[in-house]
Amino acid sequence: MADHDHKTIAIEAPQPDIGSPDAVTLWRPVGQAELDLVAASGWRAWPHAPEQPAFSAVLNRQYASKISRERKVPAEGVGYVAQFAVERSFLEHYEIRHANRCDEREYLIPAAEVADLNAHIIGAITEEADYRGPVSDSEFTEAEAALGRPLPGAWRSYLQGQSWFRRGWMTTGAYVWLNTPREMLELHQVWDESTDAHPAIAIIGGDGSREQLVLDLRGDPAPVLLVSCARNSPTKSGE
Numbered sequence: 517m518a519d520h521d522h523k524t525i526a527i528e529a530p531q532p533d534i535g536s537p538d539a540v541t542l543w544r545p546v547g548q549a550e551l552d553l554v555a556a557s558g559w560r561a562w563p564h565a566p567e568q569p570a571f572s573a574v575l576n577r578q579y580a581s582k583i584s585r586e587r588k589v590p591a592e593g594v595g596y597v598a599q600f601a602v603e604r605s606f607l608e609h610y611e612i613r614h615a616n617r618c619d620e621r622e623y624l625i626p627a628a629e630v631a632d633l634n635a636h637i638i639g640a641i642t643e644e645a646d647y648r649g650p651v652s653d654s655e656f657t658e659a660e661a662a663l664g665r666p667l668p669g670a671w672r673s674y675l676q677g678q679s680w681f682r683r684g685w686m687t688t689g690a691y692v693w694l695n696t697p698r699e700m701l702e703l704h705q706v707w708d709e710s711t712d713a714h715p716a717i718a719i720i721g722g723d724g725s726r727e728q729l730v731l732d733l734r735g736d737p738a739p740v741l742l743v744s745c746a747r748n749s750p751t752k753s754g755e
Contacts, residue, residue: 539601539638542573542623543580547592551643554598559641561634570624571633573600575612577644579620585647589679597645597684606636645684651675651696659697662704663718665733667697671720691724703728 544562546554553563562571574580580597588595612621625633653676660666674680675696683693695703703719707728721729723742731738 538604540604540607541601543577544573544598545580545584546596546598547588548594551596554641562630564630568627571630572622572624574622585679589647589649593649595647598641599644600641601638603636646682647679648682655697662701668738694721
């Protein structure tokens with residue numbers, strides 16, 4: 517494991533606004549129920565929520581992430597950031613509202629006009645980021661007992677923070693997800709030949725393909741490597 521190639525991955529990097537001149541890219545922090553309704557629409561429409569006087573959409577991902585992490589996750593245990601593009605001509609009828617800081621800007625669309633908004637969405641609504649609440653001590657205890665080694669304190673602190681980045685898209689266009697300790701053990705069972713041959717690894721995530729993010733627990737601090745967990749044995753990424 518020590519000779520695996522390293523790849524640097526930013527765990528949370530906001531994507532830039534890459535919409536066409538005729539479109540405005542917006543983000544919205546959402547909970548599980550709302551995201552499920554968006555998915556049920558084929559990722560084409562926002563649900564109408566009569567109890568909400570207005571539908572809010574913000575103009576940068578950082579602000580949407582902040583709301584998701586500070587409001588959605590504490591309330592529901594999970595929070596998402598969704599991205600979508602809207603025809604610029606439609607939004608010209610609405611004012612941009614400034615929140616606490618100059619970069620915290622949003623549109624407020626009256627609830628009765630959400631159907632009109634949906635008619636002017638360009639393309640699909642996409643899930644950009646997934647945040648989760650703290651992982652329990654019992655999950656770490658279970659994982660460390662199975663591994664026969666302690667997991668790094670920094671990794672435990674990250675997963676037991678108020679909120680943590682579960683999965684999402686990076687600035688480079690790469691997709692990254694992270695595993696809870698319990699999910700890690702499930703993956704170890706799937707990749708049993710690799711993990712049996714290299715018992716000092718902990719699969720903590722992946723890149724959306726066959727490559728996995730692993731901790732080499734022989735090191736102190738344990739390095740994070742991006743490797744391919746093939747059936748026979750892990751190989752250097754890129755081979």
